[in-house]
Amino acid sequence: MPPIPGSGLAKGLAVTLRTMTRKSHTAQYPDAQPELPPRTRGVIGLFEENCTVCMLCARECPDWCIYIDSHKETVPAATPGGRERSRNVLDRFAIDFALCMYCGICIEVCPFDALFWSPEFEYAETDIHELTHERDKLREWMWTVPEPPALDPGAEEPKELAAARKAADKLAAAQAAEAAQAAQAAETTGAAGAPTQAADGQPGPGAQGGTE
Ligand code: SF4
Ligand code: SF4
Numbered sequence: 001m002p003p004i005p006g007s008g009l010a011k012g013l014a015v016t017l018r019t020m021t022r023k024s025h026t027a028q029y030p031d032a033q034p035e036l037p038p039r040t041r042g043v044i045g046l047f048e049e050n051c052t053v054c055m056l057c058a059r060e061c062p063d064w065c066i067y068i069d070s071h072k073e074t075v076p077a078a079t080p081g082g083r084e085r086s087r088n089v090l091d092r093f094a095i096d097f098a099l100c101m102y103c104g105i106c107i108e109v110c111p112f113d114a115l116f117w118s119p120e121f122e123y124a125e126t127d128i129h130e131l132t133h134e135r136d137k138l139r140e141w142m143w144t145v146p147e148p149p150a151l152d153p154g155a156e157e158p159k160e161l162a163a164a165r166k167a168a169d170k171l172a173a174a175q176a177a178e179a180a181q182a183a184q185a186a187e188t189t190g191a192a193g194a195p196t197q198a199a200d201g202q203p204g205p206g207a208q209g210g211t212e
Pocket of ligand 1: 060061062063064065066095099100101102103104105106107
């Protein structure tokens with residue numbers, strides 16, 4: 001059936017009228033900050049202490065916009081006769097946000113929880129080079145990362161927490177045993193050094209400082 005002439009116009013006007021009567025949701029940014037969802041992908045923060053320079057993030061980044069430089073250092077053996085070890089030391093960690101497509105792969109693949117999403121998004125620059133954020137800047141973003149949501153009440157305790165609790169319990173038990181041992185030793189020494197009483201009520205051979 002051929003369309004009725006003017007029906008398209010009527011439809012369009014109906015949509016316009018409907019929209020005109022709806023409440024506007026314009027956000028007055030930048031006067032009012034938007035309320036962003038907690039998992040917003042704004043910028044990436046680096047928690048340097050967790051980074052082992054494994055290079056996984058740089059290798060997996062589809063845009064090749066993560067730049068990492070490092071060198072090796074030799075760590076002396078922890079015990080006599082032990083083996084020396086070598087470890088990677090981070091020299092440079094930078095992300096070029098002019099290239100980044102915010103896919104989150106680097107954060108997903110990092111095995112050591114060194115990368116996090118921050119909802120901060122106000123870092124536009126007039127010079128594109130300024131969009132390469134070096135490690136200091138990436139660390140600053142770290143402090144804007146929101147806390148993770150609380151666990152479900154019925155959830156299993158995370159294994160890191162369980163391990164930390166076990167280690168703390170073990171340490172506390174060792175300290176308590178040490179304190180008990182020290183108290184026992186002090187008691188024994190005190191008993192040996194204490195004045196002994198002879199059967200006749202006079203200070204015995206263990207007594208000290210008596211008058212002649
Ligand atoms: S979010 Fe994606 S594109 Fe951006 S640095 Fe990470 S892996 Fe690369
Ligand atoms: S994947 Fe994680 S630990 Fe490995 S280099 Fe990247 S940030 Fe560092």
